[in-house]
Amino acid sequence: MFNGMDLYTVSVSAPGKVILHGEHSVVYGKTAIAVSLGLRSSIVIKEVHSTGDPTVNIHLPCVDLQETLPLKPMVEALFNPQLSPNVTGKFSWRLPDKLNHEKHLRKVEDLLHIIKPNFDTLQNNQKNSLRSFLYLFSGIYGSTHLPVKSMNISMGSELTIGAGTGSSASFAVCLAGALIRLMKLKSASYDYYDQSEDFTMTEKEIISEWAYNCERIMHGSPSGIDNATCTFGSMVSFKKGGKPRVLNIRLNLRVLLVDSRVSRETRALVVKVAALRQRNMGAVDHIMEACDHLAHTATQVLEKISSGKCESDTESDYQHLAELWEMNHCLLAALGVSHPALETIRSAARERSLACKLTGAGGGGYAMVLIPPSTPRSTVDSLAGQLLEHGFRVTETRLGGPGITLEM
Ligand SMILES: Nc1ncnc2c1ncn2[C@@H]1O[C@H](COP(=O)(O)OP(=O)(O)OP(=O)(O)O)[C@@H](O)[C@H]1O
Numbered sequence: 001m002f003n004g005m006d007l008y009t010v011s012v013s014a015p016g017k018v019i020l021h022g023e024h025s026v027v028y029g030k031t032a033i034a035v036s037l038g039l040r041s042s043i044v045i046k047e048v049h050s051t052g053d054p055t056v057n058i059h060l061p062c063v064d065l066q067e068t069l070p071l072k073p074m075v076e077a078l079f080n081p082q083l084s085p086n087v088t089g090k091f092s093w094r095l096p097d098k099l100n101h102e103k104h105l106r107k108v109e110d111l112l113h114i115i116k117p118n119f120d121t122l123q124n125n126q127k128n129s130l131r132s133f134l135y136l137f138s139g140i141y142g143s144t145h146l147p148v149k150s151m152n153i154s155m156g157s158e159l160t161i162g163a164g165t166g167s168s169a170s171f172a173v174c175l176a177g178a179l180i181r182l183m184k185l186k187s188a189s190y191d192y193y194d195q196s197e198d199f200t201m202t203e204k205e206i207i208s209e210w211a212y213n214c215e216r217i218m219h220g221s222p223s224g225i226d227n228a229t230c231t232f233g234s235m236v237s238f239k240k241g242g243k244p245r246v247l248n249i250r251l252n253l254r255v256l257l258v259d260s261r262v263s264r265e266t267r268a269l270v271v272k273v274a275a276l277r278q279r280n281m282g283a284v285d286h287i288m289e290a291c292d293h294l295a296h297t298a299t300q301v302l303e304k305i306s307s308g309k310c311e312s313d314t315e316s317d318y319q320h321l322a323e324l325w326e327m328n329h330c331l332l333a334a335l336g337v338s339h340p341a342l343e344t345i346r347s348a349a350r351e352r353s354l355a356c357k358l359t360g361a362g363g364g365g366y367a368m369v370l371i372p373p374s375t376p377r378s379t380v381d382s383l384a385g386q387l388l389e390h391g392f393r394v395t396e397t398r399l400g401g402p403g404i405t406l407e408m
């Protein structure tokens with residue numbers, strides 16, 4: 001949007017994600033599939049007039065952060081970032097994978113300590129959000145010659161932070177997408193590329209790569225499945241060491257997403273499974289193999305559901321999917337990553353003949369109950385009521401919706 005005074009506003013949203021199949025087994029080289037979540041993050045970037053030196057006013061209520069940062073030092077210290085060693089040419093915002101990530105991040109860290117002397121006293125999630133902002137802003141604008149103006153950035157999210165639903169990837173995808181969109185609007189007269197009304201496939205690939213770099217800031221060495229799912233939406237299949245593969249299908253699965261409110265640490269659960277495997281190699285490897293089969297079969301069933309040719313087929317496909325979810329949960333429980341709270345959620349779902357599985361690392365966190373289209377409203381309401389009485393948090397949402405989207 002352009003206000004006629006050379007000032008632009010952009011508004012973008014991106015979904016979170018859940019793992020449908022393959023948690024834990026993906027660590028052992030098996031296939032995982034993730035789908036986008038109906039819960040989204042959103043961002044508005046608004047260029048504003050300023051009389052003094054330009055600033056960026058960033059408001060991130062989810063991490064309780066409101067900051068005004070000077071733009072000039074960012075431009076001086078961080079623009080024109082360097083390419084990775086052994087890569088020749090000139091850095092461009094289109095090449096996030098060629099950026100000298102470590103070096104650029106070190107510069108971001110140094111600058112943050114200069115412009116925010118109390119940086120070390122901030123909470124970790126606040127630090128990560130600021131690092132990601134400076135990294136993306138300078139990485140994306142640093143290779144252009146566009147004038148940077150004062151701006152207000154405000155971001156909200158329906159996602160719970162740190163719950164395994166991809167809030168960090170959703171945040172980074174929104175931010176990268178909004179900055180690229182703003183650049184595209186500002187550069188209309190420079191004719192950088194076409195001015196189509198939505199993100200092109202190539203832009204989405206670039207956004208996903210920028211978000212992957214942010215995931216590296218937050219997580220060290222992430223798989224890349226979260227940023228791909230939050231960018232492209234729908235369903236993404238992934239194998240360790242490979243590239244995430246986006247399955248371009250139209251899914252619209254209804255689920256109850258249930259927060260057990262039991263906090264867990266992903267790393268500790270991965271270690272627990274590794275220890276179990278050390279003691280029971282053959283059995284655990286067979287469980288991982290079985291999880292792999294479930295991920296492949298589920299992909300086929302979901303492709304069939306998404307094609308939606310015949311209603312009676314769809315009903316039996318949902319039954320098949322429910323069976324796969326049940327088996328997957330029980331295999332994960334055999335790996336020792338369920339929790340009494342997750343089993344309480346499951347038994348409430350089973351009383352109503354609904355399938356339920358944990359999603360993510362387990363040991364607490366979220367469970368998902370599959371709601372086939374034929375499920376009466378009263379069944380969903382009574383299940384939600386019972387779960388709420390137990391103190392769980394319940395959200396009815398859909399899986400497999402759109403990825404990054406321009407909001408008008
Ligand atoms: N709406 C938001 N506003 C600002 N920062 C956010 C927002 N959402 C996420 N973040 C950033 O992402 C970090 C959360 O990353 P973390 O990996 O702990 O959670 P997650 O992405 O929800 O979990 P997972 O990666 O297991 O799915 C926060 O510490 C914060 O820096």
Ligand SMILES: C[C@@](O)(CCO)CC(=O)[O-]
Nearest residue numbers: 023024026164266360361
């Ligand atoms: C448990 C795990 O498979 C998924 C956590 O969301 C860990 C991982 O893949 O890194």
